[in-house]
Amino acid sequence: MTYKADKAIAEFVEQMGLILQAEGLPRIAGHIMGLMIMQEGPFSLSQLAERLSVSRASISTNTRLLEDLEVIVRTAKPGDRQDYFKLSPQPYARMLRGVVRRMRRARDVVESTRDSLPEGMTDTHERLKELDAFYEALIESFMDVIDTWDAERERPARQARHGERPSA
Amino acid sequence: MTYKADKAIAEFVEQMGLILQAEGLPRIAGHIMGLMIMQEGPFSLSQLAERLSVSRASISTNTRLLEDLEVIVRTAKPGDRQDYFKLSPQPYARMLRGVVRRMRRARDVVESTRDSLPEGMTDTHERLKELDAFYEALIESFMDVIDTWDAERERPARQARHGERPSA
């Protein structure tokens, strides 16, 4: 019944490509992430290139991107010169941190605009304050989700921790 | 001191263009939104085109886009055949609803993949469950923010409600 598994993997990889693309990331980054969710890995750069049928150059740039986003980590196997990649622990929470950073920048724009506003534009001031408050609420809400996830991680685990190869 | 105001408006319009663009929307949509935050309006299609120095065609498509996102509303002035546009009440909360919709679709992908998974891939199943839970938490968190904003609106106001011109 490996056929069903392969089909499910292929479809999910494709879909994650589209989902990540909708978030403004390269499609291949989504493919990599999707594959790693479906199969634990770790995968070498060449393995990823072959598995996803894309150039090693693309894999290189996209793994670096995902590494910057802290979604994946680069690991090494003893006695092997290749770099290996796998999902980092709590990859989604880490990714969310990046979103929060972007949102803080947007909020900063709003605030600096508000500060540079001449007197008398009280109505504009009010609208900017509303937008500022909205960003604030959103950021705080995100942080809550992240914290919850991190707390989950702290609990040292009644099950095996993610990211450990099973001995079998 | 109108110079300072104009400069602040121009800069904010530009920045909102970049911010919206980073969210995957057309830059001009950001310009429109930015202008409407800085100046209450309402603006006619032609006014927007001239004010932002872009074609009326672009304004037409982008106002329709923002209208679909429920960020702006189309209004009419008695005795004037032109369409006028202004920010809708709670524009940001409404925009957030769209994000939630997108996220629900992503979550659906995860769930349907999980359902179509053959027996034995317990590890994969686990990771998909984690992603599913993450989406769930995020969606719920968003909904909270939206509800808070809506509740704020319900309260008929100790202050002037947004979107109403103050008499002063």
Added chain:
DNA sequence: TCGTACGTTCAGTATTGACTGAACAAACTG
């Protein structure tokens, strides 16, 4: 009914950026 103003849509253009292949640098193997 003709003329005008308005908004939409469509074909074409330009820009952005994802992806590739090739050249390259560094680290290992013989």
Added chain:
DNA sequence: CAGTTTGTTCAGTCAATACTGAACGTACGA
């Protein structure tokens, strides 16, 4: 040392899409 393997980077290509100008349909006014 020469030869391989591995990852990165860069120039070039291709596809997606934002934006424009023009043509169109519609509704209003004389």
